[in-house]
Amino acid sequence: MNNLSLATYLSWQEVWRNRGRFFLVSLVIALITLLVLFIAALGEGLGNANSQYISRINADLLVYLEKSDFIIPSSRVERSTVRSIRRLDGVQDAGGISTSSVAILLPDDEVLKVSLIGVEPGKPGDPAVTEGRNLAGEQSKEAVIDLNVIQRSDVRVGDLITIRATQGTKDEFFTLRVVGSTEGQLYSFQPSIFVPYGTWDRVRAKSDAELDSPSSTVNVVAISLSDVSAAQTVSDALTARIDNVEVADLQTAVENVPGYSAQQSTVQTQAVFTLLIGVLVIGGFFQIQILQKVPQIGVLKAIGADNFTVGMAAVIQIIITTTLGVAIGSSLAFIFSLTFPPTVPIVFNGLNSAIAIAALLLIGPAGGLVSIFYAVRIEPLKALRLS
Amino acid sequence: MTLALEVKNVIKSFQSDSGEIRAVDDVSFAVEAGEFVALVGPSGSGKTTMLSILAALLSPTSGQILIDGVDLANMSEAERVALRREKIGFTFQSNNLIPYLTALENVQLMLRLNQRFDRAGAVRSAELLSRLGLGERLNNLPAQMSGGQQQRVAIARALIHNPTVVLADEPTASLDTERAFQVVQTFAALIHENNRAGIMVTHDLRMCQYVDRVLQMRDGKLVKIFTSREEILQLAKGE
Structure with a gap:
């Protein structure tokens, strides 16, 4: 000493x-x-x-199209599959998630590019709001916006926003009412806005071929489990009973986000x-x-x-x-x-x-x-x- | 008088390309408490090797070195470190002091090493430095002092913990003549006053006028011992 x-x-x-x-x-x-x-x-x-959206999602597993390599934009899961998943033992709830990218028009001809995420209101994938209320209805013209959108624009809860999406060869404009805000929901290097799935399918960017036919698929399905410790069992049961899907936990999902x-x-x-x-x-x-x-x-x-x-x-x-x-x-x-x-x-x-x-x-x-x-x-x- | 140091038939040999070299060849002598001895000889005579052995920095090939009756030839490294700390005071030619410690702290370092640093020790360190004419330099760093002043601090450090043996390796090598005489004179006075055994290696025979005995080495052997005052003064005058 x-x-x-x-x-x-x-x-x-x-x-x-x-x-x-x-x-x-x-x-x-x-x-x-x-x-x-x-x-x-x-x-x-x-x-x-x-x-950030994936890592903080209110779900335990994500279901992808088989051989999509857990890449969300490459994955297409039939909406009917979401219903089948909900019926499986051990699955508490499931919700489809679809992603796209649009621009919010701001004053002075400025735009804010955002990730447009279509979710099923009240289901896994629908984020918790910190102000205002959650989304309601499959076709409602409303949106929940990420706090990052608020920080980068003057948009507030209760405002109307105009979004621009290229559909076919034309720019189309849609008006949505902001009903709530959430935080920490960046995705694909952009702040996110969340809309009900039906609205998402109407306002998203589309190719010519998609213009006249409503989409019957979501990108991935978010699953919340009754018992988180049974994740592997549910995952095995899911791939065994449902065709053409693969399942990832959140860690795998995050690691396979393109570029991550x-x-x-x-x-x-x-x-x-x-x-x-x-x-x-x-x-x-x-x-x-x-x-x-x-x-x-x-x-x-x-x-x-x-x-x-x-x-x-x-x-x-x-x-x-x-x-x-x-x-x-x-x-x-x-x-x-x-x-x-x-x-x-x-x-x-x-x-x-x-x-x-x-x-x-x-x-x-x-x-x-x-x-x-x-x-x-x-x-x-x-x-x-x-x- | 008490024997402080006894050297018995010490041999130190080294291997070289041309065979075995005996740097110290069957040397025996003793130094009493209160006695100041000079070890002199030309370059390569073995005096520095002898001093290193006495300082427990080098082990002899054979022979005994007894300090306070304890043989250091058979000690473990840890025991030799403890012996250097407790029983030996040391001043070197140069680079004597720890550069980031003041004069006072350099002296107190020996007390800290020996777990004997207290208020009384602090006072004693300051008094010893004042005695050596450094009362105004207590809080000076080595770089702020002259070579002579640094040597005097080193002398104080070598004595503060009351060692049995005080060793000095060419303490005047880097000093001018006037300073050299002052330093050795002070050193001799303190050795006598504190009743320690002092051994000074020097090539400057003029410094021998302050010692009680001169041991002359050549080719590793102790060739002559000067004991009478007349002989020593003659040697110091170069006669």
Whole structure:
């Protein structure tokens, strides 16, 4: 214990008396921290922007067309199938979900592109509203809008919105009343508006061939289960009893949203490389510092300091420098995050930030390992040139 | 008088391409508490190797080194570290002080290492430095002091924990003549006053005028011991 307090004393005195030099290294670590936290936040933001609706959906399983590779736009499930699914044991409820993309007309000839999601009111896939009321009726001309729509336009609950969709070769315009708002429902990098399925089929973008025939399919079917622990059993029963479908849990569904996995792996690779650069920078600094301190460490050992004291002093110094750098970097990241508009896909998630900060705190000692071993192995005789 | 240090038939040999080299060849001597001894000799005579062995930094090939009657030749590394901390005071040629500690903190470091740092120890450290003429420099970092002042801080550090043996490796090597005399004179006075055994390795024979005995080494062997005052003064004058 005394050795530890001596090591703390020595390391603190050195850091304090050379605070300019150590502060500069802490600033480098702060910049690395800022970069890592922003990359983590960018990963979270991009992931959210692409799949937030799916990841927060009020369902346990999603049913796709067989061999659609769990890609929602590629999947087509007959509406009659939704009814068959509802009758299966273990299924509490099921609702069809259909997706498309339209533009909301805003004042001054501006448009806001949104994901148009058709749902069955009151069924899985219909999001919970935070203001106003839920959708009602299969054909009603009403919409529930994502909070992101409100943040990016002047549209409020109770307003009428005009949407533009290309049907055949013409732009068609439809008016819907906003009856409620929901939050955290980004999908396909756009804020979402939710409409009843019948309305969706009428106002969505269509090709010439689809103009005269109402759709009889939905993209996927969202299922809520009576018992979540029986998910695999229900999934097996579903694929066995219903033709041409495949079932995914929400994790699989999210990972297969187009672009999601590629994006996440790219961002994670960047984060790992940034951490590696951090290890090299910190390792390099402390190694150079130890090399400069060889005679001084030799004196310490010659007058009776043991290896624990010398090694621990180096460890504590690294911890002080890294902690200060991570604290500055985290604070800067927090301050910058307050300045970003909602359109920038940077989302600081508590858990991801905590993991990134923990990793950053570990890279200090990891980077300094070589220098710590070097310090411990210094022989006083050689360091003092007595041999 | 009490024997503080006994060296018995110490041999230190190294292997080289041309065979075995005996850096220290069957050396025996003893130093009493309160006695200040100089170890002199030309380059390569083995005096620095002898000092490293006495400091428990190097193990002898054979022989005994007894400090307070305890043989350090057979000690484990941990025991040698503890011995250096408790029983030995050390000053080096240069790079003596920890650069980020003040003069006072450098001296107190020995007390902290020995778990003996308290208010009384803090006062004693300041008093010792004042005694060495550094009362105005207590809170100065080594870089803010001259070479002579740094050596005096190192002397204070070597003595503050009341070691049995105080070793000095060329303590005047980086000092001008006037400073060198001052440092060695002060060192000798403190050795006598505190009743410690002091051994100084030096190539500067003029410094021998302050010691009680001179041990002369050549080719690893202890070739002559100067004990009378006249002999020592003659040696110091280069006669």
